[in-house]
Amino acid sequence: MKITAIRLTRLSLPLDPPFNAAWDPAPRIAFPATLVEVETDTGLVGVGSGDTMDGFAAYEHLFLGTDPLQILNQVRRIETINFHGGRYWPLEAALWDILGQVAGLPVSVLFGGARDRLPAYASSGELKSPEARADSALAARERGFKAVKIRIARHRLFDGIAAVRATREAVGPDFDIMVDLNQMWRMSGDIEAALPLAQVQRIAGELNDLGVLWLEEPLPQADVVGAKRVRAATGIQIAGGEMVRSMAELSALIEADAFDIYQPDVVLAVGLYRARQVAESANLRHRLFTPHTWSNGLGLLANLHVAAGVDAGPYLEFPYDPPGWTPERRDFFMEPLDIDANGDLRVPHVPGLGAQIDWDAVRRYTV
Ligand SMILES: [Mg+2]
Structure with a gap:
């Protein structure tokens, strides 16, 4: 089998009202996405999305004419480009979509087939007042979610902790709350210093007292010693690694026992194949893997x-x-x-990734 074409479609959804992300100083007035379609000489088409695929045109020729089923070679090929340019993991997702179609199986089965659904947590992103955040958690619970994640902005720590406290008071003890400080990576151009370790330790202590299940990315990636000190001092679980750029870096973090929960996003960080290796390495050490998923529905699906x-x-x-x-x-x-009534996100029972692309919407939002 050979790849005969790779199509990238740039999409943009205007947001009215805008979205005020806790990790981004500028409100988002549009949400961009890139849809990748890979065509084969047998007529199969795989789709993927996630990272932007910026600059991919310069590397497209490395993939045309190659066999999509030689997936490890494709992963290595994408890794060689990662050194010089972008991270083209949405392309890998599209190749797995083709593999699943060839096998006649959902991609999840090719990755081990352990589950056909997973409990989902409502991952929030906007800065809201403590009252509004507590109300949103109650509404999420009403809808079936068993857990929520609250993001705290580094310039509004007091408000953030107040939001977690209000949420805990509203939902009671039997509902999981996670907190994300987003200190491990930055939006381009954001050069403000990360939170000092002593301050993070105080925050972690307060959050631990509020029964927070995990504290995500409290410190820069390099501060493995700091992450261990926070865990030892407070007992809170630490999660991280959603955007780590290479498998070598992730392996080093696991070797160093940097976190309790490893979160590489399969379409942003190290790809699908390598994420399975992360999961296995983490599990062998009695640590958890659960990926970051914050791109779009197709990224979430991968x-x-x-x-x-x-x-x-x-x-x-x-x-x-x-x-x-x-x-x-x-x-x-x-x-x-969407989740089912139980709060689970189910794997589509069809070959491949099982995305149902709305081609009218693709045409409408192409830029
Ligand atoms: Mg995060």
């Missing part, structure tokens, strides 16, 4: 397949923060993914 296949847990991230971020906005170019 993460769902890998996560279900390798038995990730305890929850899968489900980006959800209405009215700013709904499944309809997040998945604007496809049939939106």
